[in-house]
Amino acid sequence: MSWKVIEIPVDAPAPLPEPRVDELRLENVFGVLADPLRLGIVRKLLLESEAFDHTCGWFGLDRPKSTLTHHFRALRDAGVIRQRQYGLERRSHVRVEDLEARFPGLLRLVVDRAA
Secondary structure (H helix, E strand, C coil): CCCCCCCCCCCCCCECCCCCHHHCCHHHHHHHHCCHHHHHHHHHHHHHCCCCCECHHHHCCCCCHHHHHHHHHHHHHHCCEEEEEECCEEEEEECHHHHHHHCCCHHHHHHHHHC
């Protein structure tokens, strides 16, 4: 499966701190994806996203904001998603190109496993 290439708007804010591609560790990625909620977030972004970035509200998750913040931070710290700060909200997307470069085929496994 080929993934959509995300067009980054020229006026998009800089990403929040994240690991470089060469710092991505498979055990960290697997660790964060072992959580069903985080796996669902990544799967939804990969399969249903038509836009560049999404706020936490787009996911329709019935969880406290502090819990969602924790899960999105874990995904960002492991290098699975990229987040940008737009005023008071953070928007996220999967680092498709970086993950495919470092771990070819991983995202296909994520989608197949979650199905």
